[in-house]
Amino acid sequence: MSSKRDYYDILGVGKNATPEEIKKAFRKLALEFHPDRNKDKGAEARFKEINEAYQVLSDPEKKQSYDQFGHDGVKANFQDFDFNNFGGFGDIFDAFFGGSQSSRSSSRRKGRDLHKEVSITFQESAFGVEKDIHIERIGECKSCSGSGAKDQSNVITCSSCKGSGQVKRVQKTIFGQFAQSGICSDCSGAGKTVKEKCSGCSGKGAELEKRDISVKIPRGVSSGDTIKLSGEGEFGGIGSVKGDIFIKVNVPDHEYFSRRRKDVLLTLELDFTQAILGDNLDVPTLDGFQKVSIPSGTQNGEIIQIKGKGFTDIGGSSRGNQINVIKVAIPKDLSNEEKDKIREFKDLSENSDNKKSKGIFRKFISGN
Ligand SMILES: [Zn+2]
Numbered sequence: 001m002s003s004k005r006d007y008y009d010i011l012g013v014g015k016n017a018t019p020e021e022i023k024k025a026f027r028k029l030a031l032e033f034h035p036d037r038n039k040d041k042g043a044e045a046r047f048k049e050i051n052e053a054y055q056v057l058s059d060p061e062k063k064q065s066y067d068q069f070g071h072d073g074v075k076a077n078f079q080d081f082d083f084n085n086f087g088g089f090g091d092i093f094d095a096f097f098g099g100s101q102s103s104r105s106s107s108r109r110k111g112r113d114l115h116k117e118v119s120i121t122f123q124e125s126a127f128g129v130e131k132d133i134h135i136e137r138i139g140e141c142k143s144c145s146g147s148g149a150k151d152q153s154n155v156i157t158c159s160s161c162k163g164s165g166q167v168k169r170v171q172k173t174i175f176g177q178f179a180q181s182g183i184c185s186d187c188s189g190a191g192k193t194v195k196e197k198c199s200g201c202s203g204k205g206a207e208l209e210k211r212d213i214s215v216k217i218p219r220g221v222s223s224g225d226t227i228k229l230s231g232e233g234e235f236g237g238i239g240s241v242k243g244d245i246f247i248k249v250n251v252p253d254h255e256y257f258s259r260r261r262k263d264v265l266l267t268l269e270l271d272f273t274q275a276i277l278g279d280n281l282d283v284p285t286l287d288g289f290q291k292v293s294i295p296s297g298t299q300n301g302e303i304i305q306i307k308g309k310g311f312t313d314i315g316g317s318s319r320g321n322q323i324n325v326i327k328v329a330i331p332k333d334l335s336n337e338e339k340d341k342i343r344e345f346k347d348l349s350e351n352s353d354n355k356k357s358k359g360i361f362r363k364f365i366s367g368n
């Protein structure tokens, strides 16, 4: 056994270390090498070594024996020690460090959450909508309201936990005894047990439910947003809290409109004559058609805004704008007569002297 490391070395303390110093050193090392936290190879072996050292050095009798006889003095104590019999590292760790174990087990059980998806139109996402969603869930049994008992007189206070739903358990660990409270196994934490069972659900308190529930989807919702319906999920058994329903909203792309934060974007296609001469147009918006005046000389890529025809934030009231991006269409298939007219226009425009840009262009390509 001479290959075994010295326990004082393992904990990094001197031979005269006080119990407090030993405990402090152990805590620090145990936190560092706890396999739940430290995924390094060898961390688990190190953790066991640290535990072993602490078990000896924190026990006055074992410590004395170790101080006198070294490893041989305490060897026998470890022969039947099986680390895994303590319910894993987490239990020991939580018991020793006052972790979340007890608070976790004392919180009420919760039924399963359900996840659903719903598709709404672009328009519906702007103004909000109510949708029916079909759900199938484990619900409370109707005949016993989830109690699992034939009637109320058959519901009795659990004798194991006196109705608290909690029992104190003394857990023996390598660090000593720890009292932990946990859910009473006789009543599953409900604090009540049943004498004569409900015939409708054979005492389970639960039954399968199929129903449509109406879901309010708020205006301003975006594709991918999730709506939570608290307590509409599954019943988790007697004394539990119900799960939730999470509804993911899907908004397929609109054929013409798109959304940018609170604004609606629309590509507004104009004939080149409309762009040149101007026009009054009925432009589609989320609220229906709206008259928009296109000024003469409107350029390709220019933006014409319609105020207040956009989206709101979720549940908000102030609306963004509709941003119309102008796209001037150049005709491809002109009749001969139309082409003649365009040529006529070209000649006219070349002779007029307000076409300075054209002059620059011509200069540029002729290389002058
Ligand atoms: Zn109980």
Ligand SMILES: [Zn+2]
Binding pocket: 141, 142, 143, 144, 145, 146, 147, 148, 149, 198, 199, 200, 201, 202, 203, 204, 205, 206
């Ligand atoms: Zn029932």
